[in-house]
Amino acid sequence: MENTAAAKKGRPRSEKSRSAILNATNKLLLQTSVQELSIEAIAKKAKVGKTTIYRWWPNKTAVVMDALAHQPGMQTPLPTASSHREAIKMQLDKLIRLLDSKNGQTIAQLFSEAQASDTSLKIFKDNLLEPLMDAIAYSIEEGQKNGEFRQDIEKEIAVDMLCGPIFFRLMAHPEDLNDEFHDTYANKALRVLEA
């Protein structure tokens, strides 16, 4: 989500309001699902007008995605990996950690919102799904090129087979996103790519 803060005639947008909105959203998300969260509640907690929120963001999903990204630590890049297998493993471990955090349910709920609205789907894909899938797909492709991985599986299916089970567990039985799953999943899943 970007704001084009071009140097135009007129009152500039208030970073204070924006920050208040994102912080209020994060606070409300600690006790409210995405579906139950209302723009009215965010506006009230942030002490801003609803029009201000709608001026900056197209819908609730967009606000929540920005609020998530605004949390400290959410933009931490991964270290450089020694192999493509290692790179994928780090991506999967990072995903599991994220989904097993206080943000896990929120992300499940955002994925759900994406099923109901094309606008929300695009936002969720642009901000979370596609960066993840593209990074993994790249590692798969390079690993297949250099002989690290088997060649007889398309990278698209492989991405589904690496990421799908994590999201499925998140949505179907989230209580099983636990330490054991953390410790074991990535290695088991990577068998899909190995001879």
Next chain:
Amino acid sequence: MENTAAAKKGRPRSEKSRSAILNATNKLLLQTSVQELSIEAIAKKAKVGKTTIYRWWPNKTAVVMDALAHQPGMQTPLPTASSHREAIKMQLDKLIRLLDSKNGQTIAQLFSEAQASDTSLKIFKDNLLEPLMDAIAYSIEEGQKNGEFRQDIEKEIAVDMLCGPIFFRLMAHPEDLNDEFHDTYANKALRVLEA
């Protein structure tokens, strides 16, 4: 979803109303998402009172689940399989066919509703997820017992790794639930269980 049509004093429940509600729901689902579908619209189309719907079902998810199950062909049992691998393959193929049908989006949307409401989650689990997962888990377990499958993977993770990618594709990039996926997925996924 059951109705206890016990022989009680008073007016019996009308199978005609129930059927009208389920048919109306199915018709509306052809052009409306679960999220956009309203109880008011169902009541209007079925020419029943809202109270009648709420008398039979706790919420919209429950009505939709029943409407799906009410469609002809939805309760078709699978034939007996020659091996546990074959049984799992048939379950996965059936799931892919279901999710690549006109009901696929509805099921994605129901799964989404389940993230927002414990009542809806229970309904979705009872009616779709758990029967599927239990059937596959049973075949895995038996296949591990008789040596058909490798033993070093817990059946719960294996179920996630077999079902998860299908649901993930349904929700993340449904346009790729296509013939090629139909033809190839189950065999690739079953490698997880093979030596």
Next chain:
DNA sequence: ATCCCAATACGAAACGATGAGTTTTCTTTA
């Protein structure tokens, strides 16, 4: 440098629309 105007953003309130789930009322069915 100062002032003024136009443009944009702000918060607050109001608006019309919609639908949830519940209650009420009268009729129907055993």
Next chain:
DNA sequence: TAAAGAAAACTCATCGTTTCGTATTGGGAT
């Protein structure tokens, strides 16, 4: 008599939009 039916009304909440008065800028004129 009891339970279910349809229809209408009810209260409440929220959506996204509109309206309004105030605030804050940039740019031009003086």
